[in-house]
């Protein structure tokens with residue numbers, strides 16, 4: 001797994017697929033415009049899924065600053081450090097949903113990159129892995145498809161909303177001075193190659 005500001009990426013090295021796990025608590029709950037849910041700040045779009053009754057080995061690193069992967073119920077708390085690979089393991093015997101958090105202060109949204117692990121019976125796990133592999137294969141084939149502008153914009157909006165909007169804001173105005181506005185910036189309007197590269 002890889003820590004990012006501010007999300008986790010889970011890579012199933014032997015099975016050729018990976019995904020990002022983003023906090024899914026609605027912004028309206030955080031800003032007190034809506035009642036807080038049962039798993040406030042401890043819920044994600046894509047949980048890590050592991051089989052029960054088996055030792056599961058984790059390799060941890062990070063892509064920007066030091067994070068730390070912590071699930072109290074597993075007794076696991078391990079730093080994820082750029083340029084290093086740490087390892088740890090767990091064995092979960094009771095199926096269920098387990099929750100944790102990043103536990104190394106890693107910047108503005110440190111409190112917004114929770115960990116959710118779903119431990120499921122092995123058969124269910126194998127089915128899930130097969131599905132994920134199929135989806136990853138489909139995604140690889142999509143790179144050969146001719147996209148319409150509407151399709152691209154829809155995908156772009158989804159990616160922006162989950163990966164970029166927490167700093168750059170939905171309307172691109174950013175949070176200066178730490179996160180300058182994209183809207184109207186030289187990077188967005190003039191340096192197209194540099195923009196795409198980032």
Ligand SMILES: [Cu+2]
Nearest residue numbers: 067068102106
């Ligand atoms: Cu972190």
